Amino acid sequence: MKLSELTGYLESLAPLTYQEEYDNSGLIVGNPDADIHQALVSLDCTEAVVDEAIAKGCQVIVSHHPIVFRGLKKFTGKTYIERVVAKSIRHDIAIYAIHTNLDNMDTGVNARICQTLGLQNCRILSPKQNLLKKLVTFVPDNYAGKVRDALFNAGAGHIGNYSDCSFNTNGTGTFKGGADTDPFVGEPGKRHLEPEVRLETVFPANLESKVLMALFMEHPYEEVAYDLYPITNQYQNIGSGMVGELETAIDEASFLQLVKYKMKTPVIRHTNLRGKAVKKVAVCGGSGSFLLKQAIAAGADVFITADFKYHEFFDADEKLVVADIGHFESEQFTQNLLCEIIRKKFANFAVRLTEVNTNPIKYLI
Structure with a gap:
């Protein structure tokens, strides 16, 4: 298949618009039109991982962390970043990163940590804002159902765990077509009154083109009247932690032992134990100190x-x-998550999990 089929699917699950400003997720090296037959999945894209991809005949490396965060001005091989990029280009191996956009999904990195620890009733710790829009359109009574269904199928109408959400108000629309119009109802040059439904629904901003296309395809009018409004509400399904x-x-000591075992970490750095039972747990894969206040506000015990x-x-x-369990340790199961995601969608596409331990930190136990 084409590389673009794989990257397009991954971006449908974790849109690039959800990555943090400092990030560099997406296709870093490679031609979207290139044919691919095997992918190698890793947490990091190191020289050893590129060598592994070469040895195994993989045409693309899907990593969590981007090998390039900032622009490269030279390719002299002086740094490991330059060597990785140069070697991948030389051997025609694409590199794709799916980083904070996957972190920010409620089915992504942190969801896998919660699953590993057996947590229930999980929700985003710090939801993001300004990611939603509201669509208001006006539809003839008999077509309101078809338009609603089309908008819902395009991804509109989701609020938390609810789908097919909309608000509908009956009213009367007026319009007068010009001489060159071909109105669905009424006659050109004459004012027409039509019983209509004011249909309102919300959608993720990144789906705007898809939602509007669905509206235009199913709405019967020659000129579709609609309004778009930015919404500052929190998007409960997208955010950090x-x-x-x-x-x-x-008890706290038993829980930390459980974390040590489940997360396969040799050491946990932690603050004083408080002598209280652990029930509510906050998690953030990778560097999560910026979420400490939110974890406290959520009433987390750990x-x-x-x-x-x-x-x-x-x-x-x-x-x-x-409980600081280590960066690699907190995100190591992301590799498995990505393998599962790709294999489920592309059953006949070979997906390999790297055999390279890319953790740059070693422990003397």
């Missing part, structure tokens, strides 16, 4: 993440237990 609950509360600095541990202020 997640918070969930254990089925049964356990916040599992990585890359906490020395002074940031003090900020917990005995309000919860911070």
Whole structure:
């Protein structure tokens, strides 16, 4: 298949518009029209991973972390980034990254951590704003059902765990077509009154083209009247971190041992134990110290993440237990998630999980 088929599908699940401003997710190296037969999935794209892709005959590497965050001005091979990019180009291997856009999905990195730890009733810890729009359109009574269905099928009408959400008001529309018009009802040059439905629904901003195309395809009028409004509401399905609950509360020491085992980490750096039971748990794969206040506000007993600095541990202020399990350790199962996603969609496409441990941090136990 074409590389664009794979990247297009991944971006339908984790749109690039959901990545953070500093990020560089998407196709970093490669021709979208290139034919691909095998993909290698990894957390990082290192030289060893590129060598593995060459040895296994893979045409694309799908990694979580982008190998390039900032623009490259030279390709002298002086840095590992330059060497990785040069080698991948030389061997015609595409590199695709799906980073913070996957982090911000409620089915992404943090959802896999929650699943691994057996958390229930999970939700986004810090939902994002300004990612939604509202569509208002006016449809003849007899066509309102068809237009509604088309909009819902295009991805509109989702609010939290509810779908097919809209508001409908009956009224009367007026219009007068010009001499060159061919109105669906009424006559050119004469004012017409038509019983209509004012149909309102919300949709993710990245689906605007798809939603409008559905509207235009099903709406019977020659000129479709519609309004678009930006919405500042939080988008509950998109954002940073997640918070969930254990089925049964356990003591802090036992929970940290469970985390150590489930997350396959050799060491956990943590704040003082408070002598309280653990029921609610917040998680953030990768560097999550920026979510400490949100974890406290959510009432979490423990916040599992990585890359906490020395002074940031003090900020917990005995309000919860911070458990820093390591960056690689917190995101290592993302590789498995990506393999599952690709295999489920492309049953006849070969997907390989890297055998390279890309964790740059070693532990002396």
